[in-house]
Amino acid sequence: MINIFIESDLGERQALEVPTDMGFNLMEILKAYEYDIQATCGGMALCATCHIEVLEGKENLPESNDQELDTLDALPNSDSNSRLSCQLRPSDEMDGLVIRLKALQE
Template sequence: MTDEVRVYVEEADGQRTEVVGPTDMGLNLMELLKASGYDIQATCGGMALCGTCHIEVLGGPTLDEPGDDEMAMLESLPVLREGSRLSCQIRIADAIDGLVLRLMPQDS
């Protein structure tokens, strides 16, 4: 068990940027991405109500299945991919170390 995890954000040009986050602060992935300078609105504050923290998981460890609230929000979004998740519902923990993701565009 470590005190930090590494996730990788695939940028528009295909490059991957490493983002390191602490496992001992109770953060979720949305908070880590925002703190790392990514433009995530997070209008609902991480309650799985707005979908503005939508990501696509491209690789890495297998995550727990989305809960009912997360799934309902994902199904209401204009674009849903096989790896679609809400980053506010993914806790920063050892289990996500090595996760590769892409931020999904926000279509208004």
């Protein structure tokens, strides 16, 4: 189990306990915590409704694959800190990650 923090627009952080051994991706975990993520593509890196901004810990994440990069490139509000949470599988290296949910702001 690791901790991932969700930062609100007001700068408040909510800590989530995230399992690393159950095979869930981060989008699925955020949905389980009842964040309003549509995930219309089902985690195929196509819909971008699981778009997050990584505020701290980006260096501990695996590289994006080509599909994730293509989808992020097509978004008007993505930048170098953007990721698709469906493409991230929580691991011990991601403990302490701080993210903001971007899709909710669109």
